Amino acid sequence: MENKEIIIQKLLNVLFITFLILSLFSCATTKEVIDITTDTIGGLDDKFVRFIRKPGEKQVESEEKTSMKYGCNKRKAGEIFIEKIEIVPKRLKRGEEINQRLRYAACPGLNNKSLKGSINRIIRHNGKKVFEDFTKYDFKPGTWNIDVFILVPKESSVGRYEFINAINYGTRNITKINSFTVKA
Numbered sequence: 001m002e003n004k005e006i007i008i009q010k011l012l013n014v015l016f017i018t019f020l021i022l023s024l025f026s027c028a029t030t031k032e033v034i035d036i037t038t039d040t041i042g043g044l045d046d047k048f049v050r051f052i053r054k055p056g057e058k059q060v061e062s063e064e065k066t067s068m069k070y071g072c073n074k075r076k077a078g079e080i081f082i083e084k085i086e087i088v089p090k091r092l093k094r095g096e097e098i099n100q101r102l103r104y105a106a107c108p109g110l111n112n113k114s115l116k117g118s119i120n121r122i123i124r125h126n127g128k129k130v131f132e133d134f135t136k137y138d139f140k141p142g143t144w145n146i147d148v149f150i151l152v153p154k155e156s157s158v159g160r161y162e163f164i165n166a167i168n169y170g171t172r173n174i175t176k177i178n179s180f181t182v183k184a
Helices: 004-026 046-052 063-070
Strands: 056-061 080-088 091-093 097-106 115-125 128-139 142-151 159-169 172-183
Touching (some): 046 080, 056 063, 063 097, 063 142, 080 159, 080 172, 097 115, 097 159, 128 142
Parallel strands (some): 091 172
Antiparallel strands (some): 056 142, 097 142, 115 128, 159 172
């Protein structure tokens, strides 16, 4: 007999998938309401995760909740915290897309305004830059997801790729590195 915890986890996964499927068929805006992260899905198919996510930004926690969580009223105005950077899938074939999700939390800047900055995405393979995207961005108070989709060209080399995110605002720079693998 399987461990009770494994049975409960499987049951919860089935219920979650059933909820998602019913939600998708019940209203057109469900894709915008559900916040799917790889922590939430526990092994759910990567293609389904990419289907649910859409490019762009979405607020996931209010400015008030974010301020309480990070103690924004006790800090200098305008601070950003990177909560998570995900790449889905971690392994893909040439010609497929990756979804990169950046989740940040921002304490408001002076006069409760957003923080002007930029997001620089660089992909390297064997030390060589193969992709770069530079986006000016207004980091809004609260907690936000930013989803981008990047097509891996069919002529890409097989192997491990490094995905570098450089977030710049004011005089600050936050750099995070993830990786994914392109298979034949």
